[in-house]
Every structure is written in structure tokens, then in C-alpha cells.
Amino acid sequence: MTMPKALAPLSRLSAQARAHRYRARAHIRLGHHDEAHTYLQRGFELAEQTDDRVEQSFQWQYRSHLAQREGRLRDALADAERGWELIQDSDDEQGKAFTLNAVGWYHALLGDHQQALTWCERALELFQRIGDLQGLGATLDSLGLVHRHLGHHAESVACYQRAIALYRDRGDRYNEAVSLTYLGEAHEAAGDLGAARAVWHDALTILEEFDHQAADHVRARIDAVLPPSSPVPLP
Numbered sequence: 001m002t003m004p005k006a007l008a009p010l011s012r013l014s015a016q017a018r019a020h021r022y023r024a025r026a027h028i029r030l031g032h033h034d035e036a037h038t039y040l041q042r043g044f045e046l047a048e049q050t051d052d053r054v055e056q057s058f059q060w061q062y063r064s065h066l067a068q069r070e071g072r073l074r075d076a077l078a079d080a081e082r083g084w085e086l087i088q089d090s091d092d093e094q095g096k097a098f099t100l101n102a103v104g105w106y107h108a109l110l111g112d113h114q115q116a117l118t119w120c121e122r123a124l125e126l127f128q129r130i131g132d133l134q135g136l137g138a139t140l141d142s143l144g145l146v147h148r149h150l151g152h153h154a155e156s157v158a159c160y161q162r163a164i165a166l167y168r169d170r171g172d173r174y175n176e177a178v179s180l181t182y183l184g185e186a187h188e189a190a191g192d193l194g195a196a197r198a199v200w201h202d203a204l205t206i207l208e209e210f211d212h213q214a215a216d217h218v219r220a221r222i223d224a225v226l227p228p229s230s231p232v233p234l235p
Helices: 005-030 033-048 053-069 073-087 093-109 113-130 133-149 153-170 173-189 193-210 214-225
Strands: none
Touching (some): 005 033, 033 053, 053 073, 053 093, 073 093, 093 113, 093 133, 153 173, 173 193, 193 214
């Protein structure tokens, strides 16, 4: 069937918006916030010219990621909630699940952990139903944080360990390092400093491969939990 001509430009605009969004994602991960802003602004402008509510939702999600990196957590939550408004009635189950997890994640970062648990468990159920392993990893990572702050230490560690296993199976080194970092914090909260140091060393190895600025944070965590008489381990 021939596509109506009126829809073709919208399809191209959506593709262009998505390309800018992916470029922004790379810069967000590398800590290049100015560049990320530039690509997100252009992608957002393109998405707004379309009737593609799913792409518009994703643009809001990526804005929320950048807002988080810049410490603007309430902006991040508001952006993610706007993304949910746009996608909740769509047929994109994967997109809906990622958005549910994002809203839950920002609730957790803002300290509303019961609300976060509700959103993230909805996301987990949806990801399990559609069999999205990447999404499962991301949501398990979120639930690890939520359970840690609720004092559920065993559940927190188990969630992070499942997320890390999924990321390793997919070869996703960056997100593996992120979850390892949080797993160290879960072990620390449970009082197991030896386990915390071990997983932080694993995270640091990966972050150094990327020359990522988060490596400094992980080094500081390792140094902070080393016994006074212990030498700082070589990288």
C-alpha cells in the first residue's frame, strides 16, 4: 500500500528527531552537557513538528536524563511525567515501560520511595511481559535503589545483581559499571564493606576504560571505606 504523501515528511522528521536524540544520549553519557543540550533542542523542535507522540515522549525522557545529570531533579521528574502523559495511551509497550521506570526513578531520587516502588514495579511487570532484557536491567537497577532506601538490604542487593548479570550478558559495559557502583552502595548500607570495595573496583575498571568522569567518584568511595592501615590498591 502506498503511504499517503502527507505522512512522509512526518516520518522523516521523526527519524531526524530520533537521530538527534541518540547523539544527545552519547554526549549525556560522556558528560558533555552543552553538546547534549544542543542535540536535544534540535531533536525536540523536530519532534514537535510531528504527530508522533511516542517520539515526543522519548524527547522528554532524554531531557529528564540530562536534567538529572545537572542536578535538576524536580525538572527531571516533571519531564518524565510529561513523557508519560504523551505515551500512556499508545501501543508502544516498551516505551511505556521505560517511561514508567523513569518516573519511578526520579521519585526515588527525590526521596518518595513508596511512590517510586509503585511506578517501578509497574515497569518491571511490563518489561517481563514483553521480554525486554535491557529494560529489565534498568528497572531492576531502579528497584535496587528503592529497596535500599526502604531498608530492604537483601532485596536491594538481589536487584542489582540481577541487573548486572543482564548487562553482562548483553555486553553493556557502561550500565554494568553504573549498577556495580550502586551495588557497592547497597553492600555498604548493609555493613558489608569488603563486598562494597570489591564491586567498586570492578566498576572503576570499566569506567577507566571509558575515561569517564564518574571514575573519580568511585575512587573516592573506595578510599573512604579502606581501613586506615591498608594501602590504596593499585588500579
